[in-house]
Amino acid sequence: MKRTFQFLGIALLGLLAVLIARTLLLAPPLLSASDPELPEGIRAEVIARHLGQAVRFQTIAQQVGASEAQQASSRTAFADMQAWLLQTYPLLAANTRLEVIGAGSLLFTWAGSDPLLDPVLLMAHMDVVPIAPGEDSKWQYPPFSGELADGYVWGRGTLDTKGSMIAMLEAAELLLQQGFKPARSVLFSLGADEEIGGYNGNRLVAQHLQQQGIKLAWVSDEGGAITRGMIPGVSANVALIGIAEKGSVTLNVTASAVGGHSSMPQPFDQTAIGRLSLSLQQIGHNPFAAHIQGPTNDLLDTIAPAQAFLPRIVLANRWLFGPLITKMLESSAAGSAQLRTVIAPTIINGGNKENVLPPDARAIINLRIHPADSIESVQQHVKAAVNDPQVSIKIMPGAREPSGISDVTGEAYRHLSQTIRDSFGNTLVAPNLTVVGTDSRYFLPLTENVFRFAPIHLTQQDTQRIHGLNERIAVKDLAAAAAFYYRLISTMPAQPD
Numbered sequence: 001m002k003r004t005f006q007f008l009g010i011a012l013l014g015l016l017a018v019l020i021a022r023t024l025l026l027a028p029p030l031l032s033a034s035d036p037e038l039p040e041g042i043r044a045e046v047i048a049r050h051l052g053q054a055v056r057f058q059t060i061a062q063q064v065g066a067s068e069a070q071q072a073s074s075r076t077a078f079a080d081m082q083a084w085l086l087q088t089y090p091l092l093a094a095n096t097r098l099e100v101i102g103a104g105s106l107l108f109t110w111a112g113s114d115p116l117l118d119p120v121l122l123m124a125h126m127d128v129v130p131i132a133p134g135e136d137s138k139w140q141y142p143p144f145s146g147e148l149a150d151g152y153v154w155g156r157g158t159l160d161t162k163g164s165m166i167a168m169l170e171a172a173e174l175l176l177q178q179g180f181k182p183a184r185s186v187l188f189s190l191g192a193d194e195e196i197g198g199y200n201g202n203r204l205v206a207q208h209l210q211q212q213g214i215k216l217a218w219v220s221d222e223g224g225a226i227t228r229g230m231i232p233g234v235s236a237n238v239a240l241i242g243i244a245e246k247g248s249v250t251l252n253v254t255a256s257a258v259g260g261h262s263s264m265p266q267p268f269d270q271t272a273i274g275r276l277s278l279s280l281q282q283i284g285h286n287p288f289a290a291h292i293q294g295p296t297n298d299l300l301d302t303i304a305p306a307q308a309f310l311p312r313i314v315l316a317n318r319w320l321f322g323p324l325i326t327k328m329l330e331s332s333a334a335g336s337a338q339l340r341t342v343i344a345p346t347i348i349n350g351g352n353k354e355n356v357l358p359p360d361a362r363a364i365i366n367l368r369i370h371p372a373d374s375i376e377s378v379q380q381h382v383k384a385a386v387n388d389p390q391v392s393i394k395i396m397p398g399a400r401e402p403s404g405i406s407d408v409t410g411e412a413y414r415h416l417s418q419t420i421r422d423s424f425g426n427t428l429v430a431p432n433l434t435v436v437g438t439d440s441r442y443f444l445p446l447t448e449n450v451f452r453f454a455p456i457h458l459t460q461q462d463t464q465r466i467h468g469l470n471e472r473i474a475v476k477d478l479a480a481a482a483a484f485y486y487r488l489i490s491t492m493p494a495q496p497d
Helices: 002-024 044-055 068-088 090-095 162-177 202-211 272-284 294-306 309-316 318-330 333-339 375-386 411-423 439-446 460-465 475-490
Strands: 097-101 105-110 120-125 152-154 186-191 218-221 237-245 247-256 342-349 360-369 391-395 427-434 450-452 472-474
Touching: 002 309, 044 068, 044 152, 044 162, 044 475, 068 090, 090 105, 090 162, 097 202, 105 202, 120 162, 120 439, 152 475, 162 186, 162 475, 186 202, 202 439, 218 411, 218 439, 237 294, 237 411, 247 272, 247 375, 272 342, 272 360, 272 375, 272 391, 294 309, 294 318, 294 333, 294 427, 309 318, 318 333, 360 375, 375 391, 411 427, 411 450, 411 475, 439 450, 472 475
Parallel strands: 120 186, 120 218, 218 450, 237 427
Antiparallel strands: 097 105, 105 186, 152 472, 237 450, 247 360, 247 391, 342 360
16 A cells, blocks of 8 residues: 555656646747837828828628618718728828729739749728617717727727728838838739628638739638737737637527417427427537647637646646636636637527417527537437437538648748737736637638738727727727738738738
């Protein structure tokens, strides 16, 4: 017995030594220093004024079924914004080729000096979501006023994504004023319908480039940001770069039964609504498997050195503490979304009279597909969970597979990461999995390097403002975003891809 305890003691000491050694081998976090000075010529108040003007154009992406008056109003707003952009950025207008594609999306091509180099593509979108009926009065400043107050520009689109659009155009205009000419061509794609899927915007822009045989060195779009206080255990800001994007599939779940009068119903779970409710319960009780891999694994690798010692031990030894890490991540909706395909029931209907049993009942569930899964495997998982021949599960139009994973060891990612560190103080750069859909997916046939990052600061409260009340962006953050794009373009590596 004594020898057994001695052996266990030695084994535990050995295990502890391994855990500590692996932790000590972690490289220190690669953090930027204090906030750098702005490049000469970037003036925060000018950028803020221009963004305020851009917000006033009510470039609302109208859903199918919108009235002709609503559609006409949006068409006018987009046309007016295009004219304003060309007037506000005259050097950009004079030194680029502008193509208007689809439903008003704008593609600017700033030709580089070396035609052998693949171009890069910088993206933002001009369209915004509408204001919910009755919510105008709840805004601190009117949602399309573009008000400059309290150190912020207020209004719909300031964060999503007119702010980053104006920042990149300001940077390009300043570089042109200084006589800069890029070695590789720089393309700016400003979408007009991102909020409703981009089908008549960036999808067509991507097709247009593909038809010309153009390959892209890399693409930068929205999807990540500089987060403040959103990564547990990390006191620094964390710039999240989406190196992959979850897929999406919407399933129509329809339960069938014998209808009839409510006075003589079948057993509850054999009615259409009862059968549907049981099916939804089964789907919810059979979540998809969690995976710490790919972009999520890269994220944990990056933030581990910035943690206190005990959580650093846990993250450095995921071979042992994987289940604990999974449980911790699953405690929040954002963390769970990084780990697995998630299930969201969004629409349910059935029946039209209180004393009539409907012959069918339907639910719509939207699933965001983790890279470990696929459209087919998701459908099969849901079918197996329901296991009821009286319930059909059909894929609705618009499904898309998860994207590929961009290379974090390549020149493009290194350049983007270094530019972030050069532009924002006390900031850790980390790859992650983008859980929402972006227009960048349309350009995947043109490049293997798609990075989802907008140079804006976000707190948890700010994320609630996107598509919500009192959307705003700090004036100083706008200037920093313009400085980021200025450095990103002016220091771009010029070697062949």
